[in-house]
Amino acid sequence: MxxxxxxxxxxxxxxxxxxxxxxxxxxxxxxxxxxxxxxxxxxxxxxxxxxxxxxxxxxxxxxxxxxxxxxxxxxxxxxxxxxxxxxxxxxxxxxxxxxxxxxxxxxxxxxxxxxxxxxxxxxxxxxxxxxxxxxxxxxxxxxxxxxxxxxxxxxxxxxxxxxxxxxxxxxxxxxxxxxxxxxxxxxxxxxxxxxxxxxxxxxxxxxxxxxxxxxxxxxxxxxxxxxxxxxxxxxxxxxxxxxxxxxxxxxxxxxxxxxxxxxxxxxxxxxxxxxxxxxxxxxxxxxxxxxxxxxxxxxxxxxxxxxxxxxxxxxxxxxxxxxxxxxxxxxxxxxxxxxxxxxxxxxxxxxxxxxxxxxxxxxxxxKPEQILREFAKLIAHKEDVDRLTDVLLWLENHSYWQEQMPEDGRLPLLPSTLDRKSASAQARQIRANEHLALPLPIKPKAWLQELGKSIEKMHWA
Ligand SMILES: [Zn+2]
Structure with missing residues (x-):
């Protein structure tokens, strides 16, 4: 089969x-x-x-x-x-x-x-x-x-x-x-x-x-x-x-x-x-x-x-x-x-x-940056929205999809100053939003933990 x-x-x-x-x-x-x-x-x-x-x-x-x-x-x-x-x-x-x-x-x-x-x-x-x-x-x-x-x-x-x-x-x-x-x-x-x-x-x-x-x-x-x-x-x-x-x-x-x-x-x-x-x-x-x-x-x-x-x-x-x-x-x-x-x-x-x-x-x-920021607002405590947005921009720039893409199929990177080490450290500091604006199927805190674990496993980035 x-x-x-x-x-x-x-x-x-x-x-x-x-x-x-x-x-x-x-x-x-x-x-x-x-x-x-x-x-x-x-x-x-x-x-x-x-x-x-x-x-x-x-x-x-x-x-x-x-x-x-x-x-x-x-x-x-x-x-x-x-x-x-x-x-x-x-x-x-x-x-x-x-x-x-x-x-x-x-x-x-x-x-x-x-x-x-x-x-x-x-x-x-x-x-x-x-x-x-x-x-x-x-x-x-x-x-x-x-x-x-x-x-x-x-x-x-x-x-x-x-x-x-x-x-x-x-x-x-x-x-x-x-x-x-x-x-x-x-x-x-x-x-x-x-x-x-x-x-x-x-x-x-x-x-x-x-x-x-x-x-x-x-x-x-x-x-x-x-x-x-x-x-x-x-x-x-x-x-x-x-x-x-x-x-x-x-x-x-x-x-x-x-x-x-x-x-x-x-x-x-x-x-x-x-x-x-x-x-x-x-x-x-x-x-x-x-x-x-x-x-x-x-x-x-x-x-x-x-x-x-x-x-x-x-x-x-x-x-x-x-x-x-x-x-x-x-x-x-x-x-x-x-x-x-x-x-x-x-x-x-x-x-x-x-x-x-x-x-x-x-x-x-x-704009992708805008969408990622809106998503960060759903997930992160309001004082950590910028921090999560930065991490998401890094994640986006180092996606495996992009990794597999031939050079001429790659799209321009979004503005980001992080590397994998700093993205990983920053992800761990983000506090979850306790006030849900939309019916998320997973708790923000649990998703943030998955995000942190994922960054650590992105060995190609
Ligand atoms: Zn046949």
Whole structure:
């Protein structure tokens, strides 16, 4: 079962700038319409309470209240790797029950709920055992062209679609997990899942959209890594275009979700030899084709707000990527894409990025320094706001995202005079704010401790 390093790069050089200044002016003041967060709740972490894999409904409720306060209006879940089967254990039934309560709660708060569906993957966890941490890797992909496998595998996403039928949208995720590398399968087999699920959705919930998400579309092909990551990203362009072409034959409720790797992800930019050499995708023509076909487009960028357990250097650390989140959102805005779903793995640690993402979804031109100061006011005692702002500026300038970025993709640094030693010393002196202005999902004092620990672990800075 492949579960590599993929999750992350995307649309390299969109730049379908609007031709009229009037349109640009209007867009400059329009918030994104879908301002979403995708929760990945498949990894274990320490302490257990920090990992969504173990959260109960009350923990989710605190997180959703926080997102709402940040201006985020959409949440999305998926069936995690080992859970891809019809539910067998009490744990699986409880998780589904909690998610249904979350769906209802989100709707009560006037937020949208999305659910990401899979295709060829099936859990190999024994029936009487609970699925869990996805690093256990207990799942396999079945070729849908082998007799009986399509029926066997589509039963799982269908079950989840029927269960969450009140969702506002679904995504059918190409791969990672899922896909088929047998050599005979390709985009047409992926689209077979999309079509069947879209037809079912039209019966269950005619208002809902199903996005075909081309994340890891290259894993619908033989040896996707034969030409390394560059080959994977090249195939993401050709495979996505094949999906775009086949949308004409799809039911009208099908849209397109784009990983956008060529636009923002260091892994992709590096593979192409720098930002300047990274191909533009999607292009103005790609997006024009989609607009003319009246197919909604959702951007599904990943890893910039929070990275996963496959990069141990940053797993479990507080991140600050305000400049890169801003740059990505500006690029999407210029391309005319106003639906975006970012991601969180350990949401309690990433409250600063979540706050910044919320602010930038409303106004991508807000200054990063200003956003970090506003966040510092939430967390620090009023006499320590300057101190925390300085530490956050240092953290932002030394982010791992930036560390991985090729030279020509790096954004200008923010003004900061600290080094790692002084940032670490200063972080330890900050007193917490006792008067909460927003419903934070973690106590400021606890978050400040995590910040201090993170700085000590940033060995590259
Ligand atoms: Zn196959």
């Amino acid at each position: 492949r579960r590599r390093d993929f999750c992350t790069t995307a649309i390299g050089g969109i730049l379908t700038m609007s031709s009229t200044s009037e349109l640009l002016a209007r867009r400059a003041f329009s918030p994104f319409a879908i301002r979403g967060v995708y929760f990945h709740d498949g990894f274990a972490a320490e302490p257990k309470s920090s990992a969504p894999l173990y959260w109960d409904f009350e923990a989710w409720k605190r997180e959703i209240d926080w997102l709402k306060a940040c201006g985020i209006n959409t949440i999305e879940f998926a069936t995690m790797l080992e859970f891809n089967r019809l539910p067998r254990t009490e744990l699986e039934h409880k998780k589904i029950k909690d998610k249904l309560r979350i769906l209802e709660y989100a709707h009560k708060k006037d937020m949208k709920f999305g659910y990401l569906l899979t295709n060829t993957v099936l859990s190999t966890v024994p029936d009487n055992e609970e699925p869990g941490n996805q690093l256990g890797n207990r799942a396999k992909n079945l070729c849908p062209q082998e007799p009986g496998n399509f029926e066997k595998t589509i039963a799982v996403p269908k079950f989840y679609m029927e269960t969450f039928r009140e969702a506002d949208f679904f995504e059918e995720f190409a791969a990672d997990w899922g896909g088929c590398e047998c050599g005979r399968c390709g985009v047409p087999q992926f689209m077979q899942y999309v079509q069947v699920l879209a037809e079912r959705l039209a019966e269950l919930n005619p208002k809902a959209t199903l996005y075909a998400d081309t994340w890891c579309i290259s894993f619908w092909g033989k040896e996707p890594m034969a030409q390394g990551w560059k080959g994977v990203f090249d195939h993401e362009i050709s495979g996505t275009r094949e999906v775009i072409q086949s949308l004409a034959k799809m039911p009208p409720n099908v849209g397109l979700a784009l990983p956008c790797h060529h636009l923002y992800r260091p892994l992709a930019l590096k593979e192409y030899g720098g930002k300047a050499k990274t191909p533009l995708f999607p292009t103005r023509d790609d997006l024009q084709t989609l607009r003319q076909a009246k197919r909604p487009v959702l951007a599904w960028p990943h890893f910039v707000m929070d990275d996963d357990a496959y990069r141990p250097a940053v797993w479990g650390l507080v991140h600050s990527e305000v400049r890169y989140i801003q740059d990505l959102l500006r690029t999407l805005q210029r391309a005319g894409i106003d639906r975006v779903v970012g991601n969180l793995y350990l949401p309690l640690l990433q409250i600063s990025n979540t706050f910044a993402y919320g602010r930038l979804l409303w106004n991508p031109d807000e």
